[in-house]
Amino acid sequence: MPAQTPQKQPNLLAGIPFVKGHGTGNDFLLILDPSGQIDLDSRSVAAACDRHRGVGADGLIRAVRSEHVPEGRALLQGFPDAEWFMDYWNGDGSSSEMCGNGVRVFVHFLAEKGLVSLEAGATVAVATRGGVKRVAASPDGYSVDMGPWEFIHPDSAIARGTDSLVEVQGLDVARPALSVSMGNPHTVVALASPEELAAAGLHAAPLVTPTPPQGTNVELVVPHDPLVEDGVGVVTMRVHERGVGETQSCGTGACAAAAAIRYWAGDSAPSRWAVGVPGGAVGVVFHAGVDGREHVELSGPAELVAEGVLFPASFPAGP
Template sequence: MTQPPAGPHLAALSGLPFAKGHGTGNDFVLVADADGIIELSAGQVAALCDRHAGIGADGLIRAVPSRCLAEGRDLLAERPDAEWFMDYRNADGSVSEMCGNGVRVFVHFLIDQGLADLAEGAELAIGTRAGVKVVARTAHGYRVDMGPWTFIHAADADARGTDSLVRGGGLEVPRPALSISMGNPHTVVALADHAKLESLQLHTAPEVEPVPANGTNVEFVVPAEPLVHDGVGRLAMRVHERGVGETQSCGTGACAAAAAIRFWAGGAADTWRVEVPGGVVGVRFLAGNDGEHVELSGPAVIVARGVLA
């Protein structure tokens, strides 16, 4: 019988402690590396995230002191309080800038491991490849200032507010879309109804033209009817994440989706409720010194702890 490809990669990690956590179904393998000495290859990350021969996850997060990474040391020069760095990898082992659900689970993991202490209402600065993110503990989870959102192809947007076309995913014809950066790239497609959303085939990556330089996550969104109820905008979303495939939730994707729908609707609301297959996250827009910021809120759960055999 052929040895599964994960085998040799996981054997080299024997004895490594880990945890498994998720935020609205977006799940992660988490590893604490307080001394900054654990080196994980792309193959090892992919093996750990393999749902049949590994632990299984949408990505891997290594908790490492910011001083141990060049990217972290650069952030410490401006934010000395960003002690911990979220070293995030996609399920295929590729490096990613940020993950909105992941940063909530990351902070919950730090608390679970005794590496940080955070009372309800208190904040913790976290280093990421998309800059420092400030996470606050709430009564029902965590709230994250994701920083400012921007258009990726601002100069290319047409009169409809779109800048690209998306093909595939079960779409009968190419659909206009809008690409938005949340520190990582997203391309948002609006659909007319839930039936179209449910019929999407997201086991393969949709084609985006033009595709952002580092690839893109693609969000398919159905606005609620009415769009805004009691001052809260509402939408439903499915997402194909680059380097992963379809996931149950994407925090930065929920922020990008709300930003796109809000832009198309002319600033209909500042507070949004985004329904994803794994649950519900909250998105809020607020003024910042460097542009309009997006705040993401939602739960974080640790479901298992163990040691690799």
């Protein structure tokens, strides 16, 4: 009996203009939908982000005015200046809270479209599923107040300095780790050397025990020797992002990595950090927020590299 031809489903992004951008190699497709007319679904997003059969990206970002999405309307009650909502989707078609590199690229995209202005000293409030983030121009591109960071697991686990074990392909034994929330979950592992970092196989998702309730991103981090240079902590990391795989960079991951290494380093650790990633470098600064909690500021570049229109292709239905 001949094999049946798979059914096709329409790509809901067919005919939609897009711009491609990246922040330190973490790349995104950006689409402008001010009045919330575009329906997104996981299959269409995954098809567009596929690196062999689509345009290719780590994620897709829809720019929509906050008043047109439920999460945005809720945030407008407390932050009326958060006009734009960053609707972020991972490359596998799953939605996510936010993305530190993505929010810089998002604001750069809006600025290039003439939809926001970043005059000297001005900030842009961006609504995300992880709360409102404020973005300003900086010497290296854009800086973002990522909000407060916090540990994911109970205080009893934190008192021991670690809260989980992580198994990574290419590393001989499970490594102790610390889980940090930046509005999205991260699990940070410190490694002893660049050789260990290079040997890690991040094509497969590391096994984290226990896994945070919403899953987790995993950062493998090597502190430099010396750790502090001219008052700045220096680390290098690689990351496996949930719903994506290994990426060239992760902004929230860089913040989480700096937070964990700073915690392990003790009270004398600096507040400023330089985090090297495969796609470049970002800056991380810890400072007191107006809410009385310690906030994290992320800075780094954002670039737009191409634009086009998604063709009206169809793709096979999933199971």
